Amino acid sequence: xxxxxxxxxxxxxxxxxxxxxxxxxxxxxxxKSKKKFEKIALDQEPDYAIIVTAFQQTTLLxxxxxxxxxxNYSNYRVYVVADSCDISNLSFVDEKVVLLRPETELASxxxxxxxxxxxxSRAHKYLTIIxxxxxxxxxxxxxxNLVFAHGYEAVQGTREAKNLNTQYACLDAAGDIYYRFVxxxxxxxxxxSASLSGSGMAFxxxxxxxxxxxxxxxxxxxxxxxxxxxxxRKLKIAFAENAIVYDEKTSKSDQLVKQRARxxxxxxxxxxxxxxxSYLSIINLNLNQFLFxxxxxxxxxxxLFITSSICILISVFVMPIxxxxxxxxxxxxxxxxxxxxxxYKADKRIYDSxxxxxxxxxxxxxxxxxxxxxxxxxxxxxxDQESSITNIxxx
Numbered sequence: 502x503x504x505x506x507x508x509x510x511x512x513x514x515x516x517x518x519x520x521x522x523x524x525x526x527x528x529x530x531x532x533k534s535k536k537k538f539e540k541i542a543l544d545q546e547p548d549y550a551i552i553v554t555a556f557q558q559t560t561l562l563x564x565x566x567x568x569x570x571x572x573n574y575s576n577y578r579v580y581v582v583a584d585s586c587d588i589s590n591l592s593f594v595d596e597k598v599v600l601l602r603p604e605t606e607l608a609s610x611x612x613x614x615x616x617x618x619x620x621x622s623r624a625h626k627y628l629t630i631i632x633x634x635x636x637x638x639x640x641x642x643x644x645x646n647l648v649f650a651h652g653y654e655a656v657q658g659t660r661e662a663k664n665l666n667t668q669y670a671c672l673d674a675a676g677d678i679y680y681r682f683v684x685x686x687x688x689x690x691x692x693x694s695a696s697l698s699g700s701g702m703a704f705x706x707x708x709x710x711x712x713x714x715x716x717x718x719x720x721x722x723x724x725x726x727x728x729x730x731x732x733x734r735k736l737k738i739a740f741a742e743n744a745i746v747y748d749e750k751t752s753k754s755d756q757l758v759k760q761r762a763r764x765x766x767x768x769x770x771x772x773x774x775x776x777x778x779s780y781l782s783i784i785n786l787n788l789n790q791f792l793f794x795x796x797x798x799x800x801x802x803x804x805l806f807i808t809s810s811i812c813i814l815i816s817v818f819v820m821p822i823x824x825x826x827x828x829x830x831x832x833x834x835x836x837x838x839x840x841x842x843x844x845y846k847a848d849k850r851i852y853d854s855x856x857x858x859x860x861x862x863x864x865x866x867x868x869x870x871x872x873x874x875x876x877x878x879x880x881x882x883x884x885d886q887e888s889s890i891t892n893i894x895x896x
Contacts, residue, residue, distance in 0.1 A: 513812050513823060519799045520809060520830040523837040525685040526792070530690035538741075541650040546576035549642055550625035550706065553581045554613040555633035559591055561749075568636040570595055574643060578625070580617035586609065606736035610699075610723045611713055618710070634749035636663055642682045644744035645703050651739075654708045655694075655731050657685060658701040658744030662848075668756055670750035671854035672861045675842065676802060677750070678851070682841030684796055694732060695740035695790035697724040700748065708736075722767030729774040729797075732790050733781060754864055761801075761868035768801060769872065803865040 555562055555838045562581060569579050578597045583591070593600055603619055607613050611843075614630065627649065631637060641658065648656045648681055659681065662674035685695035702724075704712075712730035713723070731738055751757045775797030782790035799805065809831060816824040842851065 503510075504822070509815075509819075510823075513816070513827075516805065516808055516812060517826065517830045518795070520834040521803055522795055522799070523687060525648075526683065526687040526691045527837065527840075529692070530687060533692060536690060536739075538647040538651055540647060541645065543650065546574060547627055547646060547649065548623070548625045549574075549577040549645075549703075549887075550617070550621055550628040551577055551579045551631060551737060552614055552617045552628055553579060553631045553633060554584065554610060554617075555582065555586055555588060556584045556608065556613075558633070559583060559586045559588065559830060561634050562591060564822050565631060565633055565635055566593060566598055570597065571639055572637065572642055578622060580620065582607075582613040582617050584613050592647070606790055611716060612731045614709075614723075615714070616842065618706070624708055627703055628699070628706050628709055630700055631746060632700040632748070635700055636662075636747040638745035638747070641744050641746065644741050644753065647881045648739045648744070649703075649705075653739040654705045655738040656703045656734055656741050656744070656785045657695040657697050657701070657738055658741045660746055660748040662750050663747035664750055664752060665848055665850050668854045668857045669750040669754060669861070670752040671851045672857060673757070673849075674752040675847065675855065677748070678803070678845050678847055679838055679841045682844055683837070686844075688792060688796060689738075689740040691792060692734075693789045693796075694728070694738035696793075696796060697728045697738065699724045701746035703744075711872075722771055725767055725771040725774060725797075728793075729771075729778060732778055732793055735785065735787060735789070737789055755863050757861075758868045758871065761865050762874075763870040765801060765804075765869055765872040772798065772800045801865070803862045804869070806862065807866070 533858055553565055553569075562583070566579060569577075571687065577597065580601060581593070581598065582603065585608070588600060588602050591600060599620065599622060601617060602832065603613075603616055607616060618628070627645070629642075629645065645656055645658065660677065662670065662677065663670050663835075665674060677765070680698075681695070685698075687696045708731070709727075710714045712727055712734075716726065728738060751760055775794050778790050778797060779794035781787070782794055802807070809827065813824055813827045813831075816827055
């Protein structure tokens with residue numbers, strides 16, 4: 502075996518591990534009891550700060566604030582940070598809502614969050630982050646309380662699709678369901694942490710300050726840094742399956758390309774965090790850190806699919822036996838993908854949209870070509886007010 506053959510075998514092994522990793526998590530969690538958060542009686546409702554950030558667009562803010570004000574909860578305050586926004590037409594009469602308009606453009610999630618923190622009207626025990634295009638389930642804070650009451654300091658809730666009005670939105674939702682199942686449900690049940698997803702997440706205010714208070718990072722990907730900081734402290738991020746926010750899915754091709762370009766950019770930018778966490782997990786003999794580091798190192802699904810296809814083609818001619826292993830790994834991956842859709846009872850429209858997956862992959866390849874200039878193209882995804890809300894459950 503020469504050096505090039507060794508490198509090729511090693512490369513194939515790494516990719517195959519990522520294909521079968523969800524199944525390995527599924528097997529691992531079978532040896533652990535599923536975490537159930539029993540209700541614990543509280544003397545009083547914990548105090549929450551709900552931070553809603555918007556950048557250059559305020560169209561959807563009234564809807565998200567209205568959904569928050571319908572929470573079956575009383576002890577909270579909403580801080581709306583309208584960065585680089587025209588707020589002349591915004592008016593929130595409820596005293597629970599604090600509208601903040603930074604004097605200078607922040608263009609950063611972290612800066613917006615800390616702008617809100619610096620303007621807290623009181624010392625909140627917890628904070629939760631909601632995007633301007635989200636809607637919140639009435640029991641959202643009550644479900645977070647169930648998890649916080651068991652000693653966790655960081656919680657990721659469930660982000661369900663708010664709209665399934667186009668095939669792009671359905672395909673976006675399909676990928677989101679897969680990540681929810683593997684990167685949150687299975688990871689957490691297997692003894693690791695749920696990955697953060699940018700919104701629908703909550704922390705003790707003290708932890709959030711300690712993790713990000715010293716950073717000035719701009720662009721997308723603050724959640725990548727945050728989860729690394731939490732895991733490096735040997736803490737776990739819990740998954741609150743019933744703490745639901747409804748997230749706007751990308752319904753147009755141009756939205757998809759800009760959004761994925763930012764996401765791909767953040768994967769390359771923060772890939773090193775996966776390597777660092779992997780090293781820490783070995784030094785600390787920490788299963789939580791080790792499993793999470795594998796997830797961090799996994800490339801986006803479309804890159805994993807394309808790389809796997811190329812390896813299969815090469816193996817057919819160079820290592821025929823290896824091609825059999827590739828087929829088995831591919832079948833396991835597909836099995837787990839459909840298992841995720843079944844577990845979360847995906848809408849029929851999501852299944853139907855899978856026929857357009859090749860077009861979806863092509864658009865993400867196009868996004869890859871724009872990834873190096875992603876933050877110059879756009880900082881946040883722009884959504885239309887008219888986007889259809891077709892997938893919301895309120896009970």
